Amino acid sequence: MGIVGESGSGKTVMCRAAMGLLRGGNVRSSGSVVFDGDEIGNLPSADVRKYFGTGMAMIFQDPMTALNPVRRIGAQLAESLVIRLGMNKKAARDRAAELLALVRIPDPEATLRKFPGQLSGGMRQRVVIATAIACKPKLLFADEPTTALDVTVQAQILELLSDLRRDLNMAMALVTHDLGVVANHTDYVTVLYAGLVVEQAPTTKLFTSMRMPYTEALLKSIPRLDQPSGGRMPMIGGRLPDPTNPEPGCPFAPRCPYVQDRCRSEVPPLTTAADGHVYRCFYPIGGHG
């Protein structure tokens, strides 16, 4: 599953909330989160934690800050193995070396003894992935796993994630702002805008017959290699609405090229078409159906 949207659309907050990581005095939440048949949305933090590692795991965007800079890679990797799986130190260390090999780090033994600062961004992200899959989670949240990386390294990491997902039989939620990443590495896509789900469909269907004007605008604003050089790029004017001061109506209305009067006064409901395509628009591209 790919989760797509601009900065501030709520992608990361949604994932963190689903994992029960958003707790505290200033957070108000409602609704339910069901994981593997269990309702976990209302559990206290300590109980949700039991699902971490073996049930759910998360890869964070910035591999530079996700690792503890003053602990060796081996110690960080072994930590969850000892705590979650009750391994002894020796077994955990051997398993850690296997995990590094699994994420295709050359010379895993030497890497175990290194500190994060001695590794490149791509290598650190591999370590973060190894940490996340250490206890064979059933569901992996990958929050912008390649945004901080170079394009060649990005391609390697995305391939690695796809292979791991298949080999370990995991479900994966891939959060990204890049529709290019989504197109090649997901089966199903959810598009978010201003904290709302605005479109949901199988990946191929989304790209061949998108219904939301927002998704269309997002796709058009990506610079494409097959477009001639020079000239102006299609763009979405304006910016995301201010979340502290929401206006009535569809949140995309002020930027939408197809906007009509009704869009400015009513929030469109989430509609499910006969073919299972879900969208939130009064006047979808290609019409209802």
Next chain:
Amino acid sequence: MAGSGKAHLRPSSDPILSVEDLVVEFKAAGRESIKAVSGISFDLIRGETLAVVGESGCGKSTLGKAILRLIPSSGGSVSFEGRDLLALPDDELRQMRPAMQMIFQDPVSSLDPRFSVARLVEEPLAIWARGTVEERSKRVDELLEAVGLDAHLVRDRKPYEFSGGQCQRISIARSLALEPMLLVCDEPVSALDVSVQAQILNLLQDMKERYGLTMVFISHDLAVVKAVSTRIMVMYLGKVCEVAGPDTIYAQPRHHYTHALVSSIPLPDPNAPRVRTAIEGEPPSPANPPSGCRFRTRCPAATDKCAVEEPQLTEVAPGHFVACHHPR
């Protein structure tokens, strides 16, 4: 790859900027030094946009800073408007500064958080004592309007009140205040969302036409570069791999590294044929670069010759230069 050579220079076209054999070294631990830029030559004709492309650590940002002499170079020459910037005494260099400006990658941290927007944009004008206070204020309004901000709304606000895209607009207004001839943009849209990215790229194109700018556009994103550039230079580990026009370089990349870069870009089309990773691994350390061609350790076509002899830039088609012993 990653070769030397000057076959791609065009001295007869009266370049506004001409860089030859530029070397920038950084001291590393002990007596080692790292050559971030290792003998690079290029030139820029008035009104052109040269894109410099490569992975992190290839020396592209260092190159951008070195040509404006924001960091010292250890060899080569940078000729701007016919004067060698590297040899210029400090006071004369300072007089040249208004003609060459830079836009940085992170729009939020490149603006002083305590300054109001009006003061940020006015600062270069005030430093150079251009016009009276009223004239400067009028010019600030013009600049803000030119970059698509409502001057009356934004003048007295501070940078933290703005989004990344708006901060980048403020940076652009600031860099254009002194009407530069040369603008070096170092990853100006990398920190921005795709939708905002398109807005800023279009703005830069508009500003280029309106003020007759010549630009160096540094980016790691080939797709972004294609939209804005007239010529592209691909770098790897401090050396040049390939120089060509944007359409040629994507349609027929001749260098194996360029090909790998182009094929690594994820296409927003699920039916596009999946290409497996074209190259493995990551660039070696610039402290200890491979002999001969620097790309040979990751190159699918490397031979013994590549380890011994450094390839030179040669013209493989009109306006298309490649530094490779075995071009594709």
